[in-house]
Amino acid sequence: MVDTSPPTISPRREVIKQEAPAVFGEEPVEPMELDRLPYAPALEATDHVQLQQRYGLFIGGAFTKPKSNSYRSTINPATEEPLAEVAEAGSLDVDRAVAVAASAFSTWSRLPGAHRARYLFRIARLIQERSKELAVVETLDGGKPIRESRDFDIPLAAQHFFYHAGWADKLDFAFPKGRRGPLGVVAQIIPWNFPLLMLSWKIAPALATGNTVVLKPAETTPLTALLFADICRQAELPDGVVNIVTGGPKCGSILVRHPGVRKVAFTGSTAVGKEIQRVLAGSGKHLSLELGGKAAHVVFDDAPLDQAVEGVVNGIFFNQGHVCCAGSRLLVQESIAEPFMRRLRRRVGRLRLGDPLDKNTDIGAINSREQLQRISALVESGVAEGAHIYQPPCHLPERGFWFAPTIFTEVSPAHRIAREEIFGPVLPVMTFRTAAEAVARGNNTRYGLSAGVWTTKGSRILWMAERMRSGVVWANTYNQFDPAAPFGGFRESGFGREGGVQGLADYLELK
């Protein structure tokens, strides 16, 4: 790897040398910073992956050419090399997808739940069987470390189908019979940070409850959704139950406005979510939104220090920080700020940034050039507004989109980096003195997706959990997900829940 700074973030080299602020103490001279055990490149094999040159739209159980006749290529963000061409669905294509889904709905929704369950179980199994292929493609297309796609994204995607398969024949026990029904055609728009996982969060509950789906994956990460289309074929899922249309924001806009759509489920930015809510106003369409976040990650003085460091690292550097519920505002109790930050800096210095296909990579590539520019701009604002930046020495590859793990101290709650969602590997750190102050500072945001609390005192965990205004509160852990646990936000982080019995309700007409 060549030591080259990304072109977009110039102040990095200079500011590294800045001294840490007094409250966190001097960065100690580390007597142990000598050599380490070398790891040779350990690249995941890609020879079992066969990508097509060009993908059409998956409508009515088959790949079809887009009527728009337009394609765009999707690239590997780690190399900027094109992977495949993907269709750009136009208005006519969306029409057809919704029509096909509507016609499939009449039979699919009447199938006994146990039959729908069988299909979903099959899909879960097929995802498990093809997990390595899916993991590699997820990493190629999105830039995330293979360790994460292999150990997190793909297994959890399979689990979501398995879990919701189990609900399909048990809806009677959660919702009174005769007072519930499926909605119809559901339009689902998912983001680029967890492509197959977000697909499974959307499609599994929709199908379990008897709806049919038109799903649009993100324009930078469409490939695993297209592989999923092939899994639907292998599962012999009835044609038209799942349709996948690829395209950009325009395609998404056409889809949510389509009169044949009965519900829109969107995961993505708060700005787009607001726009969708505006567009759907008065239409009677159901809507669920899972939007941005700026989670407070609160570490008390009695926290298990090293595990808290681990949780904080996982909270902000997991998936390069491209996580809506990332622990993106660290609040450390002032009395332990120094020992905590010492450990945190050291741990961040051990993170390995590089080829996402390397099994030892902790931080992969930033998903796109646009995202890299957004992160860079916000980091520059942090420096300009007077926060202290720390980045460990870190070699960034020459090609592709990269950003070194970054910690800001001396952050004021008024700084942009403390208020805006960065969606990158950037952690602003603030301190607090009392639990009440942690709550006040933590809740001082328009978002409300998640929060983290580290303390060994059980009663304080519950006290904090009662007061944090967020849809998820993690205590002594972070970034845990399970299909049985409802996930979703308060306030401008959106509404609706995914997972658990509560997640099913968002796909049902309940009288």
Place this chain on the structure above:
Amino acid sequence: MATSQTAALPWSSIDPVSSIDAVGVEARARLLAGRSVKRSAKLQALDLAIRCIDLTTLEGSDTFGRVAVLCAKALHPTPGGLESPSVAAVCVYSAQAERASELLRGTSVKVAAVATGFPSGQVSPEIKVAEATEVSRFADEIDMVVDRGAFLAGRYRQMQEEIAAVKQAIGPRHLKVILETGELGGMDQVRHASWLAMEAGADFIKTSTGKIQPAATIPVAVVMLEAIRDFAWATGRLVGFKPAGGIRTSKQAIAYLVAVSEILGGEWLTPERFRLGASSLLNDILMQIQRERSGGYQSPDDFTEA
């Protein structure tokens, strides 16, 4: 976890960590054990692992003959033709230490002997000191067991005093203190016992006797290594680490090296501060090295037993 009554000890210091979360430790351990060390890096790691092995036999059935075979293997791990460094030390019962020291005199291989009523530690303090004194005539290193009974009963001072007394009795010889983590009951206790042992003068802290399950595990190693790091930060003293018990494969050995490297760093990647207590591990490493060099899988019959 700091104990207030330890002020008299030479390395007394307050532990900055008040609790350990076992679930978090397990997650960290999985991450470390999941590191993939391949090709040239693997050969380097395995070479280092051999140089850090305490080749061990601790059986009631040990004889002079058995110890002689072990010493020969320790010095020349491979039969003719293959190259391998010697291991760091042989580890034997105190009754075998004299014999081992005769056989290994003038070589780089050290003699380590277990003492203080190994493996249970259930003998009187006087006998512990006497045994340590006696065995230090022949051994370069003493692997003592701590009094887990005293620890679990909250008599921390007694546990520390025994360690300090043994350390005094053996003079300049290296003291490895076996915590027997499988008997301590949890990660908080592993951390506490590690800290107490380091305060009392341990040169190494060691996980297990090998006679109790669970013996060494990566999660326990994570906790002990973090304690060693914090102790170094607090006192400037670099204490060594020795996992022992149940380490049989190259993959396990590499996982410990990875943990040492990522938690402590290069200063600990030396036989001075890292040992692997093991016996059958050595042959597995040799087979793995040969597999890397030759490109084909090996037969155990090409390697000497012991």
Place this chain on the structure above:
Amino acid sequence: MTPPSVAKTPKLYLDGAFSRSESGRVYEVAGMINVPRASRKDLRDAVAAARRAQPAWGARTAYNRGQVLYRIAEMMETGRGQFASPLGGGRAAARQLDRCLDSLVFFAGAADKLVQLGGSVNSVAGPYFNFTVPEPIGVVALVAPQKPALLPLVTGLAAAVCSGNALVAVVSEIDPLPGLLLGESLQNGDLPPGVAALLSGFRSELLPWVGSHRDVDLVDACGCTSDEWTELARAAADSVKRVLPPTPRSSPLTPELALRCMELKTVWHPVGV
């Protein structure tokens, strides 16, 4: 001329292995086949194995237990052929097998729903966080009906083990082969040894020991006659064992079947800084 077929020796399924009765006794079924006649000591061993296996099985994630049950269903589906003849063949056998698969799949998907369906968070009048969760009761003994030989056994087994219980089943006495054959699906489906045992034998001989065994936590008397049920319940009183009544033939699949093999635990914890 075709050679005589290689006949299979029916065996008990006990602690993950196929074995003859420790008593060495058999009884003849359909005038052809010698079936193990399990003794009270076989029952004792099965309960001991179940007790050993249950903590680890209960500690697995519900998702994992669900997947094991689903795997058992996969194994039964591919092994349909060998069940057909012992079940009497024809449409009826096929239908019973279909319903067995439905049961397994139903409870495979129920494993990770039971806490949500059977548990609660309770609004208590005080600064306490209070919740109630169902957890597996431990070792369940099941007495399968004489007929049908397979479906109630499979349903009862899936319902009991999906939540993390271990189960000892006494299969049909007059038609034991389908029940014994089930052991192969359980083993092939990677159900851990000891989590389920299948014993054939004389009910009159085994049932008193089932009822009085103090290390059995619950008896599912789904296949008992009214008299057998009464006897079991009476014997069970000594250790306050739960006893589930005989089930009607066409009872639907519900999560309740699994929840009734569970205990409820309520946890209190203060809320404060």
